[in-house]
Amino acid sequence: MTDKPRKFRRVDPDVRRESLIDAALRCLAREGHDGLSVRRIAAEAGVSVGLINHYFPSIDMLVADAYETLATNIADRMVKAVEQAEGTPRERLARLIEACFAPEIMDPALLKVWVVFWGMILHSPEMRIVQQRTNGRFCNVYERFLRDVAEAEDKRVDTTLLARGLSAMHDGLWLEFCLNPDSFKVEDGMALCHAWVDAKLA
Amino acid sequence: MTDKPRKFRRVDPDVRRESLIDAALRCLAREGHDGLSVRRIAAEAGVSVGLINHYFPSIDMLVADAYETLATNIADRMVKAVEQAEGTPRERLARLIEACFAPEIMDPALLKVWVVFWGMILHSPEMRIVQQRTNGRFCNVYERFLRDVAEAEDKRVDTTLLARGLSAMHDGLWLEFCLNPDSFKVEDGMALCHAWVDAKLA
DNA sequence: AACAAAGTTGTACGCTCGTCCAATAACGTC
DNA sequence: GACGTTATTGGACGAGCGTACAACTTTGTT
Numbered sequence: 001m002t003d004k005p006r007k008f009r010r011v012d013p014d015v016r017r018e019s020l021i022d023a024a025l026r027c028l029a030r031e032g033h034d035g036l037s038v039r040r041i042a043a044e045a046g047v048s049v050g051l052i053n054h055y056f057p058s059i060d061m062l063v064a065d066a067y068e069t070l071a072t073n074i075a076d077r078m079v080k081a082v083e084q085a086e087g088t089p090r091e092r093l094a095r096l097i098e099a100c101f102a103p104e105i106m107d108p109a110l111l112k113v114w115v116v117f118w119g120m121i122l123h124s125p126e127m128r129i130v131q132q133r134t135n136g137r138f139c140n141v142y143e144r145f146l147r148d149v150a151e152a153e154d155k156r157v158d159t160t161l162l163a164r165g166l167s168a169m170h171d172g173l174w175l176e177f178c179l180n181p182d183s184f185k186v187e188d189g190m191a192l193c194h195a196w197v198d199a200k201l202a
Numbered sequence: 203m204t205d206k207p208r209k210f211r212r213v214d215p216d217v218r219r220e221s222l223i224d225a226a227l228r229c230l231a232r233e234g235h236d237g238l239s240v241r242r243i244a245a246e247a248g249v250s251v252g253l254i255n256h257y258f259p260s261i262d263m264l265v266a267d268a269y270e271t272l273a274t275n276i277a278d279r280m281v282k283a284v285e286q287a288e289g290t291p292r293e294r295l296a297r298l299i300e301a302c303f304a305p306e307i308m309d310p311a312l313l314k315v316w317v318v319f320w321g322m323i324l325h326s327p328e329m330r331i332v333q334q335r336t337n338g339r340f341c342n343v344y345e346r347f348l349r350d351v352a353e354a355e356d357k358r359v360d361t362t363l364l365a366r367g368l369s370a371m372h373d374g375l376w377l378e379f380c381l382n383p384d385s386f387k388v389e390d391g392m393a394l395c396h397a398w399v400d401a402k403l404a
Numbered sequence: 405a406a407c408a409a410a411g412t413t414g415t416a417c418g419c420t421c422g423t424c425c426a427a428t429a430a431c432g433t434c
Numbered sequence: 435g436a437c438g439t440t441a442t443t444g445g446a447c448g449a450g451c452g453t454a455c456a457a458c459t460t461t462g463t464t
Contacts, residue, residue, distance in 0.1 A: 010430055010441055033235055033321050038422060048443045053423065112324050119235050119317045121381050122310055131381055164386065165394045168374030173366075175373060179323050179333055184366065192367045199401030212411050212460055240452060250413045255453065 008047075017055055020045050021066045028066070029109040033116050036063065064126045067117050071134035074105070079141055089148035096145050097193050100170050101186050111178035142166050146197070155201050162200050169196055210249075219257055222247050223268045230268075231311040235318050238265065266328045269319050273336035276307070281343055291350035298347050299395050302372050303388050313380035344368050348399070357403050364402050371398055 011019070023045035027035030035041075038059060042049045056062040078099045085095040104110070120127045143163035150157055173189040213221070225247035229237030237243075240261060244251045258264040280301045287297040306312070322329045344365035352359055375391040 007429060008442055013441085016441085032324060034325075037420080039420080049422090050424085050444070051442060054441075059422075108324055112321070115317055115321045115324070118377075118381065119314070119321070122234060122314050122317070123236075128382070132385075135378070135382070135385070161390070161394065164375075164390075165371060165397065168378060168394065169367060169371045169398075171374035171377060172370030172372065175320075175377070176337070176370060179320065180330070180337070183334075183337070188363070188366075192363065192370065195367065195402070196371075196398060200397070209459060210412055215411085218411085239450080241450080251452090252414070252455085253412060256411075261452075 013055075016051075017065075020047075020052065020055055020062065021069055024062055024066045025070060025113060028113040028116050030112075032112040033119070036116060060120065060124055060126065063116070063120060064124070064130050067127065067130050068134065070113065071130075071137070075134070075137050075141060082145060089145070089152040093145050093149050093197065094194070096142075097190055097197075100174075100193070101190050106174065106177050106181075106186055106189075108178045108181070111175065139163050139167055146201075149197075149201055153201065157200050162197070165196055165200075166193060169193055215257075218253075219267075222249075222254065222257055222264065223271055226264055226268045227272060227315060230315040230318050232314075234314040235321070238318060262322065262326055262328065265318070265322060266326070266332050269329065269332050270336065272315065273332075273339070277336070277339050277343060284347060291347070291354040295347050295351050295399065296396070298344070299392055299399075302376075302395070303392050308376065308379050308383075308388055308391075310380045310383070313377065341365050341369055348403075351399075351403055355403065359402050364399070367398055367402075368395060371395055 020041065024036075024041045027037075027040050027044050029035075031040070036059065038052045039049055041062070042052055045051075052059070052062065056065070078096065081099040082092050082096045085092055087095075099105075117127065117131075121131045139160075143159050146162050146166070147159045149155075150159055170189075170193055173184075173192065176183055177186070177189060222243065226238075226243045229239075229242050229246050231237075233242070238261065240251055240254045243264070244254055247253075254261070254264065258267070280298065283301040284294050284298045287294055289297075301307075319329065319333075323333045341362075345361050348364050348368070349361045351357075352361055372391075372395055375386075375394065378385055379388070379391060
């Protein structure tokens with residue numbers, strides 16, 4: 001009474017697209033730039049080579065979609081982590097910084113993916129557009145919670161500049177940590193970010 | 203009375219090695235990861251394909267040498283720029299920050315090269331060793347001039363931590379600027395670095 | 405002038421790549 | 435149950451890749 005053997009199953013196009021993007025991200029996380037290959041992604045997704053080009057005009061478009069997807073996911077998770085937290089604006093900002101240093105962020109495999117994104121941003125206009133959009137989102141998240149603190153404590157600071165500094169410091173620490181996890185402890189990184197914020201919102 | 207035509211000229215091995223490394227860096231700066239190819243580097247250096255493997259056991263070793271060379275050059279240039287500057291330690295620190303934001307540093311082509319380095323660090327033990335060594339040098343440069351200021355002004359701060367923060371903030375700003383030069387002005391980046399230092403050395 | 409040493413060339417090999425496209429098989433509809 | 439639609443397959447194609455290696459050329463020595 002076994003199911004009759006099928007050579008493949010049709011899948012809803014949207015679901016299929018998503019599964020291809022997921023497979024691509026898994027390949028990039030595992031193999032970095034070497035994982036960026038139609039054949040490896042197809043194998044990872046369990047489909048044939050040709051299907052990739054059926055859903056994406058070129059490999060660059062697939063990566064651009066993957067970039068948008070991953071960046072959006074991460075930003076959303078951060079916002080949610082803070083929004084469902086209670087406490088003063090100051091405490092919520094601390095939750096945000098904690099979320100920025102969560103284990104799934106401070107992961108060399110994630111940097112492997114991002115390094116590929118960066119390399120493509122420098123050559124592909126489509127990727128550059130995604131970068132500008134997603135980076136703007138990240139900065140807005142930082143600024144939003146920083147402004148909450150500034151308003152609650154009645155401080156007058158340029159929250160845009162403050163957010164840019166926080167973003168830069170976190171990016172630099174994240175990069176260095178992922179390249180060399182022994183160079184410092186995650187707690188030290190969080191302390192540095194807090195030191196920056198406290199210095200401007202003292 | 204023309205010179206008799208020669209198919210090639212022998213070159214001192216050390217000079218040849220250096221010219222191959224230079225050619226590799228030029229390829230990486232122009233084409234990013236795509237430039238990392240024996241054939242393109244050979245063409246750029248004006249030699250045949252086989253010569254690369256005669257001087258370097260593998261392409262990875264060539265890049266590792268190129269990494270060490272470029273990082274050392276940049277660090278040395280910065281130190282020299284500050285050392286030949288006069289003034290108080292505080293003023294010399296300002297020169298250092300200026301040097302960090304010099305046009306030849308804030309150059310997308312330089313990031314193209316570095317993105318390739320980062321990608322390889324995450325996979326190659328040899329590259330990881332070079333990263334640790336060169337990054338340590340950079341941090342030492344920062345710390346050295348920060349300590350001068352702290353001592354001259356009799357401030358008690360953890361200059362190691364301060365240097366790590368400065369390094370991270372600069373890296374993050376450099377990255378963002380090279381990815382999207384319209385996102386902020388170089389002067390704003392310098393101001394942020396100064397704000398970090400001033401906050402801790404007020 | 406002859407010779408040895410070694411820097412340099414050029415090619416062949418096997419592999420992987422992205423793209424293209426005709427054939428195939430699954431699914432909804434009648 | 436037959437049919438049309440289309441998601442999916444799988445192989446062909448040309449190009450570029452890293453490596454290896456034998457042949458060639460230059461250079462310095464005798």
